[in-house]
Amino acid sequence: MDTVDNVSEWVNDYSDELFAWALKRTQNVHLSEDLVQDTFVAAYQSVERYKGESSPKTWLHSILKHKMMDHFRKEKVKEKYENQSAFFQKNESWDKHNNPTLWSTMDVTLLDNPGFNEAFASCLEKLPQKWKTAVVGKYLTDKKADDICKELSITTSNYWQIVHRAKLNLRNCIELNWFQD
């Protein structure tokens, strides 16, 4: 059996698992597909280095992890997201148009409202990918903050700043698209 057949066999055996792993973190189908494809191409190119000391699954997973880290290291976050002047004034007090108001989400009917969930999903979609993954890491997985930082190639202080900014942006987006209708 030649190398292409070997690696193709791995595609059959492990691609679903790798895809699910990436999708869980990124919540992005296209990005996850690309990362999985890059993983197998990289595995094929360096298959001589795979000595069978770990299972192919473990080896492929470690390649995927690195592919994801590379992706986030290169991702540039648009300035409009980094810049928080929309929420605060120059002296860092609340901008008068952005004074906090409560949502009453403790009211369960809101969270089970399909329209609200749709609006929420599209607001999440608008966040930079790295931020979305940080938010998913915090609220969906039970992973330790240090592990999330490693996967995203960010520092710990970067992490809480990202979650903070993501929440301010989400709040703004939901209030514009849901509460004001």
Place this chain on the structure above:
Amino acid sequence: MLISCKKATEFIEKKDIFGLTKKEQFQLDLHVFLCAKCRKYQRLSEELDHTLRHFFMNKSDEELTLSEEKKEKIKDALKK
């Protein structure tokens, strides 16, 4: 000792993720005591946490697999 609203809201997030130093905690407590807007944000932030957890909890049941078409595409990419 007084911190800005921006700093206070950042501390709210830092507290939740890593915890605060004694000094930071004091600064946050003092700010929130004096600032009604940030007091409100503190509660809004909890609502956001609650919403996010609820949202992802419902999504985590979805089990998605890679399409056969995409798998074939990957195998083709290997042959190039």
